[in-house]
Amino acid sequence: MASIARSALLRQVATAGPVPRQVIASSSRALPVATFHTSARRNLLPPLPQKVEGTVNDPAPVPEPSPSHGSYHWTFDRLVAASLIPLTVTPFAAGSLNPTLDALLCATILIHSHTGFQSIIIDYVPTWRMPRVRKLFNWGLKAATAVVGLALYEFETTDVGLVETVKRVWTA
Template sequence: MMASIARSSLLRQVALVPKLPIATRLASQQSAIVNAARVATFHTTARRDLLPPLPQRVEGTVNDAAPVPETSPSHGSYHWTFDRLVAASLIPLTVAPFAAGSLNPTLDALLCATILIHSHTGFQNIIIDYVPKYRTPRARKLFVWGLNAATVVVGLALYEFETTDVGVTETIKRIWTA
């Protein structure tokens, strides 16, 4: 009696399986597997990460105060305000070429430049947030250079598309009416 109390519910379910008919055995085994998966999520086991942890280093001692970063207005409210202004300016720049009825190449180029700046600053914010400089300085530099290269390539491609082809707004207009 004491041994049955000490067994886990999964072991008791598996121990009862051979005494049951085949259909009931299959259902019982499936429910045992589901229950085992539910229970296993709450057990503490050895974690095996896909990637090894980044190198750890401790600077200072336990009694040192937390370092306060140097203030910079370009990384604070000015940066946020610029991002919001660019995002808000996309609304009229997207609607204006179609609402006016005439397609203006200057307005089209302004729309392309604003989309490019908006995309660049958005991806830059993602890199700043998710690739910390103090833990992975080489990866951060690689991502920043990759973003700058991609921005230049897309800028040149948009310039070529605007000067040698019909432009972005005309292309959107043609696709919309197709």
């Protein structure tokens, strides 16, 4: 019985057509809401400038090739990421507390984190749209990397080191 009433109600609503927005707003005290949206629209970034540079027939600009961009960065990132695997496993598998290996692990983690965050800034903060914000983020990343590097150095030289700390936390 319920399914018969439900399908009849759906047919009645479907044949009635859309209800004008003014009718909905006047019949209830609720704020008008756009169709299919659950919240008000908020622009996170300012609108782009509405200007066209060049014509439709102009070719897309091709950047000058540079060895410091593109595949060399990707290859370096992959080598650093791949080197983290043996550097992480070796101290725990061998059972040695070599300070040189521990310092190399800390430096590799620091480089890996810096290049990863740098890639995020490059991808999501475009220079042509927000040049000052991009510069601020780059300097913030450099400062954070320097502070973390100094903290890791102090931790390695005056305390037990990264590997020993992980061992102690793991067995606690």
